[in-house]
Amino acid sequence: MTKKKIPDIIIGRLPLYLRALERMATEDTIVTSSKELGEWVGISAAQIRKDISQFGEFGKQGTGYNIEFLSKKLREIMNIDRVWDVAIIGAGDIGKGLARYQGFLDRGFRVRLAFDNSPDKIGTKIGDVVVEDIANMVKSINEAKVKVAIIAVPAENAQSVADELAKTGVKAILNYATICIGVPEGVKVQYIDPATHLQWMTYYL
Amino acid sequence: MTKKKIPDIIIGRLPLYLRALERMATEDTIVTSSKELGEWVGISAAQIRKDISQFGEFGKQGTGYNIEFLSKKLREIMNIDRVWDVAIIGAGDIGKGLARYQGFLDRGFRVRLAFDNSPDKIGTKIGDVVVEDIANMVKSINEAKVKVAIIAVPAENAQSVADELAKTGVKAILNYATICIGVPEGVKVQYIDPATHLQWMTYYL
Numbered sequence: 309m310t311k312k313k314i315p316d317i318i319i320g321r322l323p324l325y326l327r328a329l330e331r332m333a334t335e336d337t338i339v340t341s342s343k344e345l346g347e348w349v350g351i352s353a354a355q356i357r358k359d360i361s362q363f364g365e366f367g368k369q370g371t372g373y374n375i376e377f378l379s380k381k382l383r384e385i386m387n388i389d390r391v392w393d394v395a396i397i398g399a400g401d402i403g404k405g406l407a408r409y410q411g412f413l414d415r416g417f418r419v420r421l422a423f424d425n426s427p428d429k430i431g432t433k434i435g436d437v438v439v440e441d442i443a444n445m446v447k448s449i450n451e452a453k454v455k456v457a458i459i460a461v462p463a464e465n466a467q468s469v470a471d472e473l474a475k476t477g478v479k480a481i482l483n484y485a486t487i488c489i490g491v492p493e494g495v496k497v498q499y500i501d502p503a504t505h506l507q508w509m510t511y512y513l
Numbered sequence: 514m515t516k517k518k519i520p521d522i523i524i525g526r527l528p529l530y531l532r533a534l535e536r537m538a539t540e541d542t543i544v545t546s547s548k549e550l551g552e553w554v555g556i557s558a559a560q561i562r563k564d565i566s567q568f569g570e571f572g573k574q575g576t577g578y579n580i581e582f583l584s585k586k587l588r589e590i591m592n593i594d595r596v597w598d599v600a601i602i603g604a605g606d607i608g609k610g611l612a613r614y615q616g617f618l619d620r621g622f623r624v625r626l627a628f629d630n631s632p633d634k635i636g637t638k639i640g641d642v643v644v645e646d647i648a649n650m651v652k653s654i655n656e657a658k659v660k661v662a663i664i665a666v667p668a669e670n671a672q673s674v675a676d677e678l679a680k681t682g683v684k685a686i687l688n689y690a691t692i693c694i695g696v697p698e699g700v701k702v703q704y705i706d707p708a709t710h711l712q713w714m715t716y717y718l
Contacts, residue, residue: 316555319713319716319717320713322712322713322716323708323709323710323712323713324709326712327693327706327709328693331692331693348693350521385716386712386713386715386716387715387716387718388712388715392711392715392718394711400610401606401607401609401610401613402606402607402610404606405605405606405607405610406707408606409691409707411668411691411708412707412708415708415711415712416708416711416712416715417708417711455718456711456714456715456718458707463616479714479717479718480711480714480715480717480718482707482710482711482714486616487536488532488533488536488553496714496717498710498711498713498714500705500707500710501532502611502614502617502663502687502705503528503616503617503620503621503622504528504529504532505528505687505703505705506597506599506620506621506622506661506685506687506703507527507528507531507591507593507620507621508524508525508527508528508591508703509661509684509685509687509701509703510591510592510593510597510621510661510685511524511527511590511591511592512524512684512685512701513592513597513660513661513684513685
């Protein structure tokens with residue numbers, strides 16, 4: 309698919325639409341409208357129609373969107389009509405929780421590698437993977453051709469992990485460390501930061 | 514402060530601006546520009562000026578924004594010029610990680626209560642709090658007048674926890690369970706969902 313330049317903010321909403329559609333599908337719903345989808349995700353119907361129309365004509369006026377069809381199209385657009393191997397760096401509470409998380413596979417991801425620097429953790433099994441010594445990280449990630457990594461190390465170690473990841477083919481990093489990390493051009497970073505989400509809500513309190 | 518209706522999407526960007534400003538401050542920077550701030554957060558300078566100007570005149574043309582002043586104003590706007598007590602429901606990997614997380618207090622939050630239904634966990638200490646029996650949740654939250662809760666239980670239990678929280682004064686819920694929860698009118702919910710963040714990035718791979 310040739311891609312026209314679509315604003316990041318629209319791309320960022322696609323996973324939310326897909327998640328809502330997948331939930332609707334479990335309730336045996338066949339068709340939805342931009343209005344209903346909007347109520348699920350808290351975005352206006354007009355915005356949803358505009359966002360989705362960026363990628364083609366996936367709905368019919370008066371009929372709405374076929375949930376299965378639109379979900380399939382969104383998966384194709386987001387490149388999750390396949391499974392991506394993921395490396396987790398840091399096998400503490402968060403890393404362990406992620407490795408054990410059963411929901412990834414349905415949604416396009418499989419934890420393939422995990423790393424830590426603690427002798428207590430190296431060699432132990434978390435989820436389906438054995439924790440490797442972080443010293444082997446660059447080599448193992450390159451051998452496994454992993455492109456997606458999750459950083460779950462303390463903030464003070466996150467940049468050095470990111471620097472090592474720059475020596476691999478990793479192009480997408482989900483960072484749980486509460487610090488901004490510098491990465492090479494062409495590498496995407498997303499942050500999971502509970503305080504940011506909480507701050508968003510306290511505005512309304 | 515009387516609040517005019519500001520779009521949620523703008524409110525959602527304020528914590529990102531604040532996080533960037535706080536990082537800049539640790540590097541002894543005094544003043545920043547919408548351009549520099551934009552580079553930190555990946556949002557255009559024009560959008561940042563527009564967002565911030567919704568709340569008042571906090572910068573000067575040609576001089577930019579004083580970091581300390583703008584941070585203070587953003588904290589006031591987001592109601593985090595105080596500390597909010599937080600209840601964590603679920604003392605598994607995620608709940609434990611959150612309870613131990615040292616970064617909350619600087620950013621407006623303090624874990625005050627934690628709950629679980631497992632006899633193995635009730636009575637144990639995570640971070641600075643002792644895990645209570647979830648059967649006491651409504652009573653304890655109401656006594657402590659906690660308004661902010663984090664749900665970190667398995668997906669299948671999340672809705673019943675949300676239903677119990679509806680009997681308390683909790684008005685802001687951060688949900689780590691990978692399921693949409695229904696809450697009463699006036700309660701805000703945010704989701705932490707790693708797969709959603711990963712899907713955002715795989716579009717670009």
